[in-house]
Amino acid sequence: MSHTLGIRQAQKQKTRQALLDAALGLLEEQSLSSLGLREVTRAVGVAPTAFYRHFRSIADLGVALVEEALGSLHPMIRTTVTAADSSEERIARAIQLIAGHVDAYPAHVRFIARERHGGVQPVREAIRDQLVRFAQEVSAELAKDPESAGWSEDDLLMLAHLYVDQMLITASLFLEALEGTAEDRERVTQLATRQMRLISIGRHHWRD
Amino acid sequence: MSHTLGIRQAQKQKTRQALLDAALGLLEEQSLSSLGLREVTRAVGVAPTAFYRHFRSIADLGVALVEEALGSLHPMIRTTVTAADSSEERIARAIQLIAGHVDAYPAHVRFIARERHGGVQPVREAIRDQLVRFAQEVSAELAKDPESAGWSEDDLLMLAHLYVDQMLITASLFLEALEGTAEDRERVTQLATRQMRLISIGRHHWRD
DNA sequence: TCATCCAGTTAACAACTGTTCTCTGGATTT
DNA sequence: AAATCCAGAGAACAGTTGTTAACTGGATGA
Known part of the structure; x- marks a missing residue:
């Protein structure tokens, strides 16, 4: 077609x-x-x-860049969160996916990290809209998980935002480590993995 | 003197x-x-x-602004983490403190959020150094807490970074809500509180 | 085939930039 | 009282910026 x-x-x-x-x-x-x-x-x-x-204008071009950088990422995120394997494996895979994406599109990642709080309002808003969409989609996927039984929609969205922010932080760390040694990147992987693990534990005991 | x-x-x-x-x-x-x-x-x-x-140069001025914005914040952070009251009260007080700081110094907060990943290298590095110091200090305070028994130094620092990043995210949300209604600010408070609560729960069950 | 369209060009505009050198006049030191 | 210092002023520099208008020439559609 x-x-x-x-x-x-x-x-x-x-x-x-x-x-x-x-x-x-x-x-x-x-x-x-x-x-x-x-x-x-x-x-x-x-x-x-x-x-x-x-x-x-340049701001207009910036908004187009946001679409280019984040627009095609939605399916990837959905499938990553969905995954049917164990929590620990899911964390490892998600972080591996982030590392791979930073390797493949460093300039896009840098652009998003830089302009998320940058000096151009329309671009900030475009990024915020995309991240809100991410959080909503993650939230929708989390809702399917049996572990989310008894969770309110608000709490699911709260957790989803935590995940999305954590993803960005991790991506930014991988970006800084790009020019560093292999050990630098390994250290980022270790740090991000344990942080995700701690959040997962918090999620697991939330209903108390 | x-x-x-x-x-x-x-x-x-x-x-x-x-x-x-x-x-x-x-x-x-x-x-x-x-x-x-x-x-x-x-x-x-x-x-x-x-x-x-x-x-x-302008970059030089930027570095001076980083010192002005973050330099005097170290004692405040230390005492907030230290606190002897319950976990829930500590969370509420920390978030209240962040909200108050954003109210009092919105331009400083905006500057740090904007330039943390901004286009001026010396400024990025100055901010990163300050945040690393924050994390180290938070880590040192956490180590005194009896709940940190059996924690490795690496894990304490991992948690400290999580706290520091979460602080910045929360500050940035309060900043966005500054021009909004009182309900907007209340919603940020609720969100940040529950995210901190989830992290605290994760911390509590970490040793498993 | 011929008229229309439109992505990209050329030229010119006033306004702005960082940086240099020289100078001034009040504060500081001797 | 005299000599020195130095924060700020003033003028000039070559280069840059966004935006306007009128243009060209190959693709397009009747």
Whole structure:
């Protein structure tokens, strides 16, 4: 059911993607609020005014980056939380998944961590919306687990937010460890694993 | 034992503080990496070149802001964790303390949350160092608690980091709720309380 | 085939940036 | 009282920024 794009539309999307990629690269050493429109177009090799054919402003481009970075992550998260194996195995797998994602898309992870509390309001809101969606989805998956018997919806959402925040913290630690040694990364894995374990224990004894 | 500063030194410190205050104000709507030196001096009402009498660069000023925002917080944290009352009361008091701090110094809290993963490396490192110190101090206080019997140093530090991160998340939520209604703030209190409670439960059953 | 469209170009704008060098005048020290 | 110091001012520098307007030329659709 794929409709082949015309030459013009295809070229336009190519340039648009080049702008997004260039911006993401430039954002490794600065924040979005200091990223210049000309800086981005210069990196791509197009005229500054071409930018306006794709985005109204840098903030607009930032919102598009949020969608690119988080939009495709929902199914991955759902299946990770769902999993039918033991709690300990699930933790190990989740952390392995985070580590792998940071390895594969470090710039996206950095962007989200940086701009979650960054200086550009529309981007902050876009990230917050995505994270709220994550928490809702995690909450919905948790509800299916027999261990969630007797849990209120509020408490499930509370736990889901804890998980989502913990995921981001862990991703950020893996990111810092990317330029470090293998031991650095192993230490992050150990730390994150034990923190998740402690939260799981808290979850297990919550109903008391 | 206070040595009265000379007129010149006093005036210099006054200007320096004015620069810090102005910068903090301007940072409510942008990130440090986009803050201009001229922007700051203009807000204070001094010549751009006067900036160099106090800071080598904007990054340098940022590091000074980190010290101002977090430097004086260490004793407060120590005493909060120490506390001799029940776990539930300790949680309520800690969260109340965070809420009060956000009310009193919203710009400082915003600055730390924003620049923790921000685009200016020296500032990121300064914040990280301070947070590591917090975690070490919390860890040292936890070690005194009889409930920490049988805990390894690594595990204490793991828990301490969890507490510190949770504090920052909570502070950030209170900050968002500052412009909201009283119910918004109450909801944050409820959420943070239950998350802390769950972590406490996890801590209590850790040795299993 | 011919008219229309539209992604990207070119040129120009006023406004802004960090940094340098030189200078001033009141505080400080001798 | 005289010499020194030094926080801040002033002017100028080359480079940068976002945004506007009018344009070109290949793809598109009638």
